[in-house]
Amino acid sequence: MPDAVDRPRARRRLDHAARTWFATAVVGQAAFVLFIVGFFLPPLLQGDPQALNAKPHLTGWVSGDPLGNAHLLMHVFVGALVTASGLVQLLPTVRRRWPAVHRWNGRGFMVFAIVATLTGFYLTWVRGSQLNLPSAVSTSLNGALILVFAALAWRSAWRRDIARHREHALRAWVLVNGVWFLRIGIMLAGLGLAPLGVAIREDGAVFLAVSFASWLVPLAVVEGYLAAGRSARAGRVRAAAVGLYGLAALTAAGSLAAIAFMWWPRL
Numbered sequence: 001m002p003d004a005v006d007r008p009r010a011r012r013r014l015d016h017a018a019r020t021w022f023a024t025a026v027v028g029q030a031a032f033v034l035f036i037v038g039f040f041l042p043p044l045l046q047g048d049p050q051a052l053n054a055k056p057h058l059t060g061w062v063s064g065d066p067l068g069n070a071h072l073l074m075h076v077f078v079g080a081l082v083t084a085s086g087l088v089q090l091l092p093t094v095r096r097r098w099p100a101v102h103r104w105n106g107r108g109f110m111v112f113a114i115v116a117t118l119t120g121f122y123l124t125w126v127r128g129s130q131l132n133l134p135s136a137v138s139t140s141l142n143g144a145l146i147l148v149f150a151a152l153a154w155r156s157a158w159r160r161d162i163a164r165h166r167e168h169a170l171r172a173w174v175l176v177n178g179v180w181f182l183r184i185g186i187m188l189a190g191l192g193l194a195p196l197g198v199a200i201r202e203d204g205a206v207f208l209a210v211s212f213a214s215w216l217v218p219l220a221v222v223e224g225y226l227a228a229g230r231s232a233r234a235g236r237v238r239a240a241a242v243g244l245y246g247l248a249a250l251t252a253a254g255s256l257a258a259i260a261f262m263w264w265p266r267l
Contacts, residue, residue: 006234007232007233007234007237009234010234010235010237010238010241011229011237013237013238013241014225014228014229014237014238014240014241014244016241017240017241017242017244017245017248018225018244020244020245020248021244021245021247021248021251022090023248024248024249024251024252024255025087025177025251026087027252027255028180028184028251028252028254028255028258028259029083029084029086029087029177029180030087031255031258031259031263032083032180032183032258032263033080033083033084034263035263035264035266035267036076036077036079036080037080038267039052039266039267040052040073040076040077044073049061049069050063059072059123059127059128059129060072065127068122068123068126068127071119071122071123071127072119072123072129074115074116074119075116075119075120075123078112078115078116078119079112079116079179081108081112082109082112082113082116082176083176083177083180085105085108085109085112086109086173086176086177088101088105089102089105089106089109089169089173090170090173106157106169109169109172109173110150110153110154110172113146113150113172113176114146114147114150116176117143117146117147120139120143121140121143124136124139124140125140131202131203131207132202132203134208134211135202135207135208135211138208138211138212138214138215139178139179139211141215142175142178142214142215145171145175145215145219146172146175146176149168149169149171149172149175150168150172152164152168153165153168153169153171153172156168167226170222170226171219171222171223174215174218174219174222175215175219177218178214178215178218179214181214181215181217181218182210182211182214182215183254183258183262184250184251184254184255184257184258185210185213185214185254186200186207186210186262187254187257187258187261187262188250188253188254188257189206189210190257191253191257193206217247218247221240221243221244221247224239224240224243225240225243225244227240228240228241
């Protein structure tokens with residue numbers, strides 16, 4: 001069948017694949033936000049911030065380090081805000097029916113993304129909250145790209161170049177969620193390697209590979225999606241749809257595993 005005839009059908013499949021991935025992301029990211037709030041907020045409200053150190057995570061509350069603690073709390077809670085605002089920003093209904101909400105939420109998303117990234121840089125390179133140097137480099141490259149695409153999205157919106165604005169904003173969104181993808185990636189790697197007797201060590205090759213893949217793979221899929229949207233070739237559109245369906249399946253499986261084995265047990 002000629003591409004001119006087959007492309008509309010392939011495009012509908014691509015749109016459905018994108019909605020499917022977004023639906024799985026909503027569930028997984030909502031669970032992640034609830035975990036952040038449920039883990040960090042109760043000890044703070046109870047006046048017992050030292051309780052944050054009772055569970056395994058990178059450098060938590062440190063007595064005598066008010067600046068570091070402030071960066072930690074900003075990073076955590078602004079990270080929850082950027083995740084929630086990013087989900088709202090991608091809802092087509094909000095964009096169509098409430099454009100003012102879309103614009104102001106988008107501004108909030110960009111500010112939250114920048115604050116979360118800069119506080120993350122501080123925690124990693126000033127406070128020294130890192131598992132090892134390679135993983136710190138990975139998350140920092142991820143953060144640098146967040147700043148780049150946030151700036152490009154802002155500039156294109158200022159210039160009224162809506163098409164480029166949406167592309168850059170989508171890139172910023174997927175990169176902002178690199179920390180979330182890392183967690184579900186670790187879960188997927190663990191489930192796949194556990195039957196083989198392979199343990200994931202924080203200083204091992206598997207962890208490092210997942211650390212880079214957690215933002216490179218989703219970004220590559222988004223680039224394929226954007227390229228397919230511009231392409232006149234139905235085959236390329238179908239390939240992008242397959243990639244999105246695959247990412248949706250992995251996102252769903254990884255999110256459920258993270259909820260069951262990583263987030264819920266720590267609340």
